[in-house]
Amino acid sequence: MDVMKRVPVREQEPQVRAKNFEEVCLGYNAEEAMAEASRCLNCKNAQCMKGCPVAIDIPAFIGQVKEGNFAEAYRIISQSSALPAVCGRVCPQESQCEGKCIRGIKGEPVSIGKLERFVADWARENGITPEPAKEKKNRKVAVIGSGPSGLTCAGDLAKMGYDVTIFEALHKAGGVLVYGIPEFRLPKETVVQTEVENVKKLGVKIETNVVVGKAVTIDDLQEEGFEAVFIGSGAGLPRFMGIPGENANGVFSANEDLTRNNLMKAFDENYDTPISAGKKVAVVGGGNVAMDAARTALRLGAEVHIIYRRSEEELPARVEEVHHAKEEGIIFDLLTNPTEILVDDNGWVKGIRCVRMELGEPDESGRRRPVEIKGSEFEIELDTVIMSLGTSPNPLISSTTDGLEINKHKCIVADEETGQTSKIGVFAGGDAVTGAATVILAMGAGKAAAKGIDEYLSGKKN
């Protein structure tokens, strides 16, 4: 074996997976995992850990995998992460742990993500679950939202012995893990439900169908006896472009399409929720959500184009997602920007008018600003347009909570170290604070807030 190269991971063939919703990546088996683990140099001053937002002891768990001690590896990961089976699948490892791996200087970095996934899957298949706290503190904490930040915050607090209740607006726990990320990247029943169940096994109660800001306010929760509240409500409001024709039938937000398909399982004949699949679909945007929406539409039988105004280099999506999308046959129309959606007499989309772009000087984000090429307008005939332009935080909570400071982007202002907001006893983290970001950053914020809440409540007399 060439130590410079990773042990390859098995995947479903592109032509096969383009027609089903089964998971694309099949993961390592025990033998492959141990071989890959043996590539780890076990650095004393491990750079990979510095790249991990929840600071998993990566060399220690990989060391155990190398020896075949998978249960011990799981115990080490669980000390830092509440959702390893999720993170092993959806973290942008190439820019975090693996991006800092010393092996990566001369060869390919160790497949830390795939190893984490293997350990978590092994633990699930072998019925190993995290241990609940031995001593209960009998103090109540409310967590709003059961996405990555909420589950992490709740799990950590429960391990410290707090009496935690999660309030979830939707009918199923998991937040973006359930409604946003598709089945073929993150299986719902096996992976997400198991991680949610594991958090429940730590003693966390989950109350679904409660919209905080509508059914109850944060002040109500404080009156109900919750001594601290964590807001992890995410960034849920979809953005649109504001171009003509955007309210036509056949124009959807990526959120709507993904929610219909992932949460409501519209792809499955046995579920009542409809989805308008489309025959020729344009997805506007270049992030991970755009890739998810495009690959979902492809699996529903459509020809799919990604329309993105910058070039391939600037695509914000993970390299692996772009690679998978291309393999499956998604067509990339880069340096292209929509100017109008064309609508037929019945109010349905019949096409999209676009303009070609070129890259000019860098803007504030450091990326080269796309500039329209005059006279380059052209039209594409199609029947469906999916807007995937990012999301902004939902005002349901901030608008109903007195004394909760928000910034100009409508994000809740919270201390990075502790999650403390401008309101006493109220903490926040994840996309509600940062705007749309990644699962692992939200988990990192949930973890920091759990520590912040513990410090706050320890200082406050019972």
Place this chain on the structure above:
Amino acid sequence: MYKILKAEKLADNIFLMEIDAPRVAKACQPGQFIIAKIDENGERIPLTISDYDRESGMVQIVVQIIGASTQRMSELKTGDYLEDFVGPLGCPSDLVTDDIEDVKKKKILFVAGGLGTAPVYPQVKWLHEHGIDADVIVGAKTKNLVILEKEMEAVAGNLYITTDDGSYGRGGMVTDTIKYLVNELGKEYDHCVAIGPMIMMKFVSLLTKELGIHTIVSVNPIMVDGTGMCGACRVQVGDEVKFACVDGPEFDGHLVDFDQAMKRQQMYKTEEGRAMLRLTEGATHKNGGCGCGGDK
């Protein structure tokens, strides 16, 4: 799980349910709605609240059968359960949140069409309880489709019933009755609330604009989550695109683009119909085998 305390058929394809949902009952206000889901496979269905009791924790809804999920829901009986019931969603009616003294000065007309009688009722009841009597027009296609008549009679200032076919009450459209009240009886109104099918709200709004009566309508577009997340419910209101679930469901009737809203309501017509067929006939309509091609 949410217990069905009462299930009752009101008319063909229309049924009423009382649900045990204490959190919703405690917080809801006239004008708001809920989302119900019958079971794992069901659709999330936005439904207006027709009544509630904070003490007992009861929330009453009125449902029309339009797709597979509502069909299955209509078969449930007292003592059965709904898997999910979330709310209250949307904003309360302005009449409830505005300064009561200002509201008392208004001469208010409600126009309810068909199923729209259900969301009108709690508003009229709330006003009645606060010493305000409003005139109410209830319109329906035919006599059998007039719902909540007795309940409405008890709380309305004057109740005018009209049926399209003249089988009960006055004959003709609700707009005919509005003209009758204003032109022939010489009544003056400065606030109108119209709730019913989009087409009715459109024509009521056109008429009240002519008559110079400020008009509020409650739209019922397609929704998924009901919390602002999916944007399926977007409605053009004047120059702005609004999300009915968080910005509404009530908007200025003189600003809503009803033609667009009606087109948007048709979006899943075929898919909903397909789910219905699957329920009644089995999987006979898969993959557009009949050549309907999505009804576009």
